[in-house]
Amino acid sequence: MPDKLIEGLRRFRRDVFPQYREHYANLVNAGQKPATLFIGCADSRVIPELFTGAGPGELFHVRNMGAFVPPFEDDRSYHGTSAAIEFALQILKVDEIIVCGHTHCGAIQALYQPPASTPHIDRWLELAMDARLELHGADGVPDEDVLRRTEQRAIAIQLERLLTYPQVRERIEAGQLFLHGWHYIIEEGTIDILDVERSAFVRMEP
Numbered sequence: 001m002p003d004k005l006i007e008g009l010r011r012f013r014r015d016v017f018p019q020y021r022e023h024y025a026n027l028v029n030a031g032q033k034p035a036t037l038f039i040g041c042a043d044s045r046v047i048p049e050l051f052t053g054a055g056p057g058e059l060f061h062v063r064n065m066g067a068f069v070p071p072f073e074d075d076r077s078y079h080g081t082s083a084a085i086e087f088a089l090q091i092l093k094v095d096e097i098i099v100c101g102h103t104h105c106g107a108i109q110a111l112y113q114p115p116a117s118t119p120h121i122d123r124w125l126e127l128a129m130d131a132r133l134e135l136h137g138a139d140g141v142p143d144e145d146v147l148r149r150t151e152q153r154a155i156a157i158q159l160e161r162l163l164t165y166p167q168v169r170e171r172i173e174a175g176q177l178f179l180h181g182w183h184y185i186i187e188e189g190t191i192d193i194l195d196v197e198r199s200a201f202v203r204m205e206p
């Protein structure tokens with residue numbers, strides 16, 4: 001293991017864990033009861049606990065390439081993301097789901113410039129293909145503005161696809177579940193939130 005991580009573990013054990021000891025004991029004894037399912041990209045620069053201030057026991061995470069949501073499918077395949085969504089709904093009974101994409105997302109860039117010989121990635125990217133915009137430049141390379149807009153469109157598509165899960169639909173209709181789309185702006189440390197009524201992402205007030 002890298003020395004830096006070992007040193008980090010030592011520091012956690014020595015300086016951080018003691019502050020949380022009681023909290024962790026409660027979470028172990030009573031079990032976790034996070035209110036929020038956080039579907040985020042696996043990108044190493046996206047650290048939800050850092051920018052939300054959430055502590056242990058608050059966010060139930062699903063991280064994957066692009067923060068994508070596969071459709072509800074009953075075909076007995078290995079549906080890791082869907083299983084986590086099911087767990088969050090059925091067992092944890094979360095009342096909020098956040099789909100959080102971000103700027104400079106490699107998965108979104110790959111929609112335009114797919115890597116070679118990556119069958120799993122190719123299939124996975126299909127989940128956001130509809131977010132792609134038509135390119136007007138001669139080089140066929142998306143500019144930053146196109147990428148930002150594609151990232152936002154992909155978030156909206158994933159939220160829509162969550163509605164293919166019967167439980168999501170039922171619980172929204174019963175007023176027990178709320179969906180949110182976040183676009184995390186890495187370079188500014190802020191979030192643009194999807195305003196469904198305006199069909200636009202709106203900068204969160206500081």
Ligand SMILES: [Zn+2]
Nearest residue numbers: 041043105106
């Ligand atoms: Zn990403």
